[in-house]
Amino acid sequence: MIREKVGVIPFDHFITDADGWIQAWDLSKPLTADNLYQTKISDLFDDWVEKSERIILAASKERNYLLLNCPFPHENKQLRMYILVEDAFIHEAISKVKELDKSIREMDAVIESSYDGIYITDIQGNTLKTNSAIERITGIPKHYYIGKNTSDLVKRGILKESVTLRVLEEKKTVTVVQKNFNGKETLLTGNPIFNENGEIEKIVTNIRDLSDLNELNAELKKAQMLNEQYKQELEKLKAHTTIDSETVINSKKLREIYEMTERIAPFDPTILILGETGVGKDVLVRHLFQNSPRSKGGQLIKVNCGAIPKDLLESELFGYEAGAFSGAARSGKMGMFELADKGILFLDEIGELPLHLQVKLLRAIQEKEIIRVGGTKVKKVDIQLIAATNKDLRAMVEKGEFREDLFYRLNVVPITIPPLRERQDDILPLMYHFLEKYNRKYKVTKEYDRDLKSFFYYYDWPGNVRELSNLVERLILTVPNQLLTTADLPGEYKENPLMSGFSQEEELSLKEMVERTERNVLERAIRECNSTYELAARLKTSQPTIVRKLQKYQLTTLNQK
Incomplete structure (x- = not known):
């Protein structure tokens, strides 16, 4: 009733x-x-x-x-x-x-305004109330849930697991992570509501959409990666701004070499630098060291293998123990390998290394350990090895003058620095760099005249950057006039064929000067180019123009001979 x-x-x-x-x-x-x-x-x-x-x-x-x-x-x-x-x-x-x-209205407003889904059930698991956020999270209208039992929602596949039922079983707060019916990853936290007798009256479940958090986390990781990239770029820019004052990089070839060096600097490969004398091999090594993590914990140790007497080279490289030979220090001495520990060891003129030392060097590179002269104790060393030479090591291997196994161990990352004559874009910047350097050093204000600048630009520079630096310093010191001219050049330079275009004694018209210079440029370029197409690319003009100029000056390329 x-x-x-x-x-x-x-x-x-x-x-x-x-x-x-x-x-x-x-x-x-x-x-x-x-x-x-x-x-x-x-x-x-x-x-x-x-x-x-x-x-x-x-x-x-x-x-x-x-x-x-x-x-x-x-x-x-x-x-x-x-x-x-x-x-x-x-x-x-x-x-x-x-x-x-x-x-009640305020409570309803609070529940409705929550960004997370709010889901309230009784002790039987029947849904009493929910909010609109659940529609955004699950894609199902909130009125669909009212009156539904959580067990039925699990059976229909709308829920993977009922947090409500677990709260009733465990009588405590329960948190699970699961993908919902809509495929979104969600964090569900069920909280029991107890009455005055300590019995569960209701269960309130908070549903948080983790897809937004996951996206934010992914964006954060991307931002962190970008931040790391920007940090590395800033380090590179810093390296450019703090680069050795003797370094001038203007030509495309040299820029590519320095950029590649910066890419490999964070790692520890064995590097072999090849190039003629005076091209700046040691400058490149200093730049690599500045960009390497080893610059923070170790030193750059340079050894010129050709400048140290062969009978002293072993003890210089590997050190010696007390009493190892007559005249040895009582306490012994550390070698260059030990001094370079945690840093970089630069062996310049590696082609001058005697064969008997090449065996010991190979072991030191492979095993990262050395034995001092006169010693028996093995010492571990943590170094990166960089070698350099102006010799053809392959030819030396064929002649038996250099060990083949050592050559391949050194030739992991070969870098060839082109001579100055192959990177003319660097000549004028270097010219002015050395002029400014030595003017400042000797407190003078010397200048180049036009013909001297042209001579510098077209000269072959067999001694490369070192020769250019030495010549500029020599002119500044020996010439009393403020304006430096071709007449001030040392005798060996005046004998160069290029000087015919800069004779101070001949009265030449502008046309004759242009033609003479043009012929000299073509003659110089022909030595390095095999066809008129290569000449055109080298001199940045058209192939028909090159053909016409060659006919005019009665010159031929290799392919025309």
């Missing part, structure tokens, strides 16, 4: 169906109708005012009532209960109900 379901309620009340027809009642004072069955509750009152969904003001026989309207579940019927509160309680009750309504 409905009355049994109601039990004892300390207020007058009615039970109605969904349409307002009275099904049961309990009144301390009679109202107008004697038999309330089949009577609508609104017909019992002279005045009926619905103030809100839950509050009704009513009047009957000069008495005022406040009716509180609330759902009353009974055998799957949609019934409602109306509780009557008379005059003395009306104002206080209205105030309390308004406060309750306000709190």
Whole structure:
């Protein structure tokens, strides 16, 4: 019976169906109708005012009532209960109900405004309430969940695992990470709500979409990677700005070599630098050291294998123990390998190394360990080896003058620095660099005249950068005039064929000067080019122009001979 379901309620009340027809009642004072069955509750009152969904003001026989309207579940019927509160309680009750309504609205607003999904169930796992965020996270409208049991949602594949059921089983907060029906990775945290008896009344689950966090994490990693790249680029730029003052890089060939050097600098390969004398091999090594992590913990140790007497070279490289030979220091001496520990050892003129030392060097490179002269104890060394030579090591290997196994061990990363005559773009910048350097050093203000600059540009420079530096310094020191000319050049330079274009004694017209210079340029380029197409590319003009000029000056290329 409905009355049994109601039990004892300390207020007058009615039970109605969904349409307002009275099904049961309990009144301390009679109202107008004697038999309330089949009577609508609104017909019992002279005045009926619905103030809100839950509050009704009513009047009957000069008495005022406040009716509180609330759902009353009974055998799957949609019934409602109306509780009557008379005059003395009306104002206080209205105030309390308004406060309750306000709190409920505020709580609803808080739940609805949450970016995370909020999911509330009873102890049977039936869904009582959720918010709109769950639609964004799962792609399913929030009203679909209301009244659904979490077990049914798992069976339908909407949930992989019910956090609610685990909270009920474990009686504590439970957190799981799972992909939902929409394929998004989510973090679910179920929290139990206990009553005054310590029993679980409800379970509130917070659902956080991890896809946004994962995207942010991926973006953060990308930003960190970019930051590391920018840091490396800044280090490279710093290396360029702090590069050796003797280094001038203008030609494409040399820029590519230095850029490649910067790429391999963070690693520890054995490097073999090849090139003619004076091209700047030692300058390149210093640049590599500046860009290497080894510059922070070790030194750059340079050994010129051709400048040290052969009988002393072994002890210089590997050190010696006390008493190893007559004249040896009592305490012994560290060799260059030990001094270069944690740093870079640069062996210049490696082609001058005697064969018997090549065996010991090979072992030191391969095993990263050495034995001092006169010693028996093996010492570990952590070095990067860079070797350099102006000799043809392959030809030396064929003649038996250089060990083949050592050659291949050195030739891991070969770098060939082209001679100055093959990178003319560097000549003028170097010219002015050395002029400024020696003017500053000797406190003078010398200048080049036009013909001297042309001579410098077209001269072959067999001694390369070193020869150019030495010549500029010599001119600044020996020439009393402020303006340096071709007439001031040393005798060996005046014998060069190029000087015919800069004779101070001949009275040449502008056309004759141009033609003479043009012929000299062509003659010089022919030595390095095999066809008119190569000449055209080298001199940055068209092939028909080259053919016409060669005919004019009666010159031929290798392919024309």
